[in-house]
Amino acid sequence: xxxxxxxxxxxxxxxxxxxxxxxxxxxxxxxxxxxxxxxxxxxxxxxxxxxxxxxxxxxxxxxxxxxxxxxxxxxxxxxxxxxxxxxxxxxxxxxxxxxxxxxxxxxxxxxxxxxxxxxxxxxxxxxxxxxxxxxxxxxxxxxxxxxxxxxxxxxxxxxxxxxxxxxxxxxxxxxxxxxxxxxxxxxxxxxxxxxxxxxxxxxxxxxxxxxxxxxxxxxxxxxxxxxxxxxxxxxxxxxxxxxxxxxxxxxxxxxxxxxxxxxxxxxxxxxxxxxxxxxxxxxxxxxxxxxxxxxxxxxxxxxxxxxxxxxxxxxxxxxxxxxxxxxxxxxxxxxxxxxxxxxx
Numbered sequence: 001x002x003x004x005x006x007x008x009x010x011x012x013x014x015x016x017x018x019x020x021x022x023x024x025x026x027x028x029x030x031x032x033x034x035x036x037x038x039x040x041x042x043x044x045x046x047x048x049x050x051x052x053x054x055x056x057x058x059x060x061x062x063x064x065x066x067x068x069x070x071x072x073x074x075x076x077x078x079x080x081x082x083x084x085x086x087x088x089x090x091x092x093x094x095x096x097x098x099x100x101x102x103x104x105x106x107x108x109x110x111x112x113x114x115x116x117x118x119x120x121x122x123x124x125x126x127x128x129x130x131x132x133x134x135x136x137x138x139x140x141x142x143x144x145x146x147x148x149x150x151x152x153x154x155x156x157x158x159x160x161x162x163x164x165x166x167x168x169x170x171x172x173x174x175x176x177x178x179x180x181x182x183x184x185x186x187x188x189x190x191x192x193x194x195x196x197x198x199x200x201x202x203x204x205x206x207x208x209x210x211x212x213x214x215x216x217x218x219x220x221x222x223x224x225x226x227x228x229x230x231x232x233x234x235x236x237x238x239x240x241x242x243x244x245x246x247x248x249x250x251x252x253x254x255x256x257x258x259x260x261x262x263x264x265x266x267x268x269x270x271x272x273x274x275x276x277x278x279x280x281x282x283x284x285x286x287x288x289x290x291x292x293x294x295x296x297x298x299x300x301x302x303x304x305x306x307x308x309x310x311x312x313x314x315x316x317x318x319x320x321x322x323x324x325x326x327x328x329x330x331x332x333x334x335x336x337x338x339x340x341x342x343x344x
Contacts, residue, residue, distance in 0.1 A: 012250075012252035012253055012255065012256045012257075012283060013252050015252075015256070015283065015299075016252060016283050016284050018299075019280070019283065019284040019287065019295060020284070022284070022287045022291045022292075022294055022295055023084070023284065023286040023287055023288075024087075025084060025085055025086055025087050025288045025291075026288075027086065027087055029288075029290060030085050030086050030288065030290075033076065033085075033273075033289075033290055034076060034095070037069055037072045037073055037076060038073065040065075040069050041066060041069035041070060041072075041073060041102075044062050044065055044066035044069065045066055045216060045217075045220070047062050048060075048062040048063060048066060048216045048220075049208055049212055049216050052212055052215060052216070056215060059215070059216070060219060063216075063219040063220050063223060064223065066220045067219075067220050067221075067223035067224040067227060068224075068227065068271040068272075069271070070102065070103065070220055070221070070224040071224050071227050071228050071231070071271065071272060072271055072272065072273050073099050073102055073103060074099070074103045074105070074224070074228055075272060075273035075275050075289060076095070076099060076273065076289075077095075077096045077099040077100055077103060077105065077107065077110075078114070078273075078275070078289075079092075079273070079288055079289050080092040080093065080095050080096030080099070080107070081096055081107065081110065081111035081114055081115075082285045082286060083286065084285065084286045084287060084288045084289075085288055085289075093107070093108075096111070097192075097193070100193055101193060101196040101197055101200060103169070103224075104169045104170065104173055104193075104197065104221070105169065105173055105193075106173060106176070106186075106189040106190040106192075106193040106194075107189060107193070108185055108186075108188070108189035109173075109176055109179065109185070109186045109189040109190055110173075112179070112185065112186070113179070117131050118255075118282065118285060119251075121236065121254060121255070121258060121259070121282065122236075122241075122242055122243045122244060122249060122254030122255075122258035123243070123244065123245075123246060123249045123254070124136065124243050124244065124245050124246075124249075124322070124324075125245055125246040125249075126246070131232070131236065132160070132232070132233055132236070132237060133151075133154065134237065134320070134321070134322060134329075135151060135321055135322070136321060136322045136323070136324055137321045137322065137323050137324065137330065137335045138324060140321055140335065141335075152332065155320045157317055160229070160233070161226050161229055161230055161233070162226060164229060165222075165225035165226045165228065165229040166222055166225055166226075168225065168229070169221065169225045169228075170221070170225075173190070173193075174190065174194055175190060176189070176190045201213070204217075231262070231272060231275055231276075233316075234260060234262055234308065234313045234316055235259055235260050235262065235275070235276075235278040236258060236259060236260070236278075237316050237319060237329065238260050238306070238308055238313070238316045238319070238329070239315075239316065239319055239328050239329055240306065240328060241257075241258050241259075241260070241306070241328070241329060242254050242257040242258035242327075243258065243322050252283065255279070255282035255283040256279050256282070256283050256305060257279070257305065257306065258282070259278040259279040259281070259282040259306060260276070260278055260279065260306040260307070260308050261276065261277060261278065261279050261280075261302070261303065261304075261305060261306045261307045261308065262275075262276030262277075262278065262308050262310075262313060263276065263303075263307050263308065263309055264276050264310055265310065268310070273289040273290070274289045274290065274292040274293060275289065277292040277293070277295070277296060278306075279302070279305055279306050280292055280295050280296070280302060316329075318331040318332075318333075319331060320332055321335050323335065
């Protein structure tokens with residue numbers, strides 16, 4: 001048996017050390033991955049614009065694959081923020097900043113908030129920055145009625161995966177709200193990205209016109225935003241995820257067991273840049289996305305940790321509260337039933 005397959009997945013620290021050999025990015029592979037994403041995205045955008053005269057509904061068919069390629073660009077930006085896509089830090093940063101203009105995401109600001117997410121994911125006692133807001137059953141019960149209703153509205157699927165992503169990428173990313181005390185970096189990152197977005201939008205409107213630009217870009221952006229938020233949601237919001245209080249929380253344990261292995265079909269796995277292998281990513285974020293399948297190949301036990309299929313992931317939508325007694329996510333109905341029975 002290959003010695004790699006014998007590593008004990010119950011020892012996340014040892015596993016992380018073993019995964020160090022996968023951290024080295026391959027320059028030519030990175031360039032190919034970038035080109036194989038950016039060129040089809042541009043081609044689909046042009047194709048969608050070119051078919052407007054033949055009927056808008058025909059053009060909308062191209063919005064779906066274009067949105068997935070935009071998501072894939074975001075995942076490359078995500079790799080860049082971890083310094084894992086290119087061997088050069090400068091290349092990671094400048095490619096990440098350039099992609100951030102297309103994804104409407106200020107690169108340096110997002111890199112900062114995403115690092116906080118990695119550092120505190122699964123910790124019930126730290127601010128939940130850069131993730132989906134999730135309350136414990138106890139926290140929810142302690143809220144006044146108005147705030148409970150607000151949380152219920154926030155967790156409604158139409159808000160969480162529809163209105164929320166639109167607000168997040170189009171409006172919320174335009175100002176560094178929540179990072180006002182972090183110095184000049186959030187402002188510089190956000191305002192420079194906004195300026196670049198304005199420049200590109202102006203140029204595109206000059207080339208194709210206001211209405212054609214909006215008819216092409218808006219559907220792509222809205223679809224990509226919803227897909228991106230769904231992916232981020234299912235990476236941590238599943239029934240058997242792991243959250244702990246500060247005294248019991250450890251980075252390695254919650255990285256491996258508090259993140260899912262979203263086992264998508266091959267084409268979707270490629271279009272989402274293997275981000276579904278999220279438990280490995282959280283354990284060792286410096287592994288380039290295109291090398292994550294190597295980890296599962298060499299360490300097959302990791303395939304079964306936190307595994308969710310596309311169909312199984314749909315059952316995670318009603319799970320909205322962390323039950324500290326049952327140590328799993330539960331629905332509002334389940335939390336209410338437990339409360340009622342407890343009162344009896």
